[in-house]
Amino acid sequence: MTMQELTYQVSFNTPAFLGNAEQQAQWRTPPFKALLRQWWRVVKAPDVGYDHHKLLQLENALFGNAADDARAGPSGRSKVQLRLSSWESGTLHGVAKGEMVKHEEVPSKQVGANLYLGYGPIGGSAARTAIDPKAPMLTLKLRFSAEFESEIRIAMQLAHWFGSVGSRSRNGFGAVHFEGDGLLPAKDLKAEALTAQRVLLATSQCLCREWPHAIGVDIENTPTIWRLLKVEGNKLDGFGRWEDVMRVLAQIKIAVRTAPLFKFQGGGPAGHDTPQPRHLLSYPAGNSHSVNGWGKDGRMANQVRFKVHRRLDGKFMAVIIHLPCSLPDKLAHALKGVIPDQEKVWAEVHRLLDAQKSNGLIRLAGSQ
Structure with missing residues (x-):
């Protein structure tokens, strides 16, 4: 089996709340693998006519499956390995609530922009650390069978254009920045x-x-x-x-x-x-x-x-x-x-x- 390896430099454009077991920020590979899987589904879905049962079987065959299931396919190890150059902890202690913006539905008629988009990790009862967008880039390596190269490259391109990870990622936090291996x-x-x-x-x-x-x-x-x-x-x-x-x-x-x-x-x-x-x-x-x-x-x-x-x-x-x-x-x-x-x-x-x-x-x- 011919193996392919892709290498990327990765950082964040906004604070990233990648929680470890203690819900404190840390560089970890699972969120990046989840991001890759998310965009791989979008890439692969047309091949199976958007049939989610067929897609799940293909996904588990490629990324691994812990238990045998008739619909999800047999158990097996992931054919895609991810490795980060470091698993450092986040050093940003508390993200400011941000500049006030108008919001007629709250009692004060205004709210901090970061608080509004990041409520929970920001403004919550427990202090949450984050990975600082000013932190140095790390190296992320992907290794997989060469037959999957095209779909994984496209998924990584989509992850670069649209992907974020961690808490409140859909609201703009944890915005991932990738460089390398042909990304536009x-x-x-x-x-x-x-x-x-x-x-x-x-x-x-x-x-x-x-x-x-x-x-x-x-x-x-x-x-x-x-x-x-x-x-x-x-x-x-x-x-x-x-x-x-x-x-x-x-x-x-x-x-x-x-x-x-x-x-x-x-x-x-x-x-x-x-x-x-x-x-x-x-x-x-x-x-x-x-x-x-x-x-x-x-x-x-x-x-x-x-x-x-x-x-x-x-x-x-x-x-x-x-x-x-x-x-x-x-x-x-x-x-x-x-x-x-x-x-x-x-x-x-x-x-x-x-x-x-x-x-x-x-x-x-x-x-x-």
Whole structure:
């Protein structure tokens, strides 16, 4: 068997909350392997017609499976090995709550941007350390059978463009920066490349499945991807600090979640008998807005993800990406009422993001 090895230099563009057994930050390989698997699924899903049972069997055959299962495939060791040059602990003790931004739904009418996007690791009862974005790069090596080289290279490219790891990674923390082995920088992110990688799918089709399997494409043939840059007069430039990017990302997220369609009607201790549009964005949605049937145990992660990039000139930008998927069957079956129209909900999210041009948010152009 011919083996292939890929070598990358890795660092973070924002503080990373990679918790060890004591929930303190430490460089570890499992989060990177999980990130690789996540984007490998997106790469490989078209090959099996988006059949998650077939995909799971292929995934377990490649990345390992601890126990025999008829649907998941036989047990076996991973054919992909990852190695970090160090397992150092994070040295950043506490991340500041960030610059205050307006938020009409909180009592003080404002909230720290970092606190809003990183609640839990930031502002929680227990102090959490983080890996400092200023920490030196480490080396990450991947070793695997050469027959899997193409799909793993594409998955690593997607992880570089869109991937983050650790707590609150979907909100921009733990933004991974990879260098090496043919990776293209964020400036080379184009719809044509994604089309060639076969990772785009019509948003309406994506909403037929309950797991993230593709990047959406709206009816105008535009991917559900946006770039965020700093507005400088009549031009766009990079941000000077990652904190500045997070401030604008917080403002954008608040603007979307508090738009008229997503304002809660009712609620309180009795909760909601049926989900409202805001509940489809992520769940739980606060103590006063639980859904009867989902309660406190229901979980649905935000499908819209933030990734902060450090450009070649040292300045920062961000990418917002939506991997559309439907309300999980488990949550849908627990309801007695009507579910809001999911296509309309996400179309409104996309419209609201498109409306943020004045804040430097620009939709990625579609393939020509």
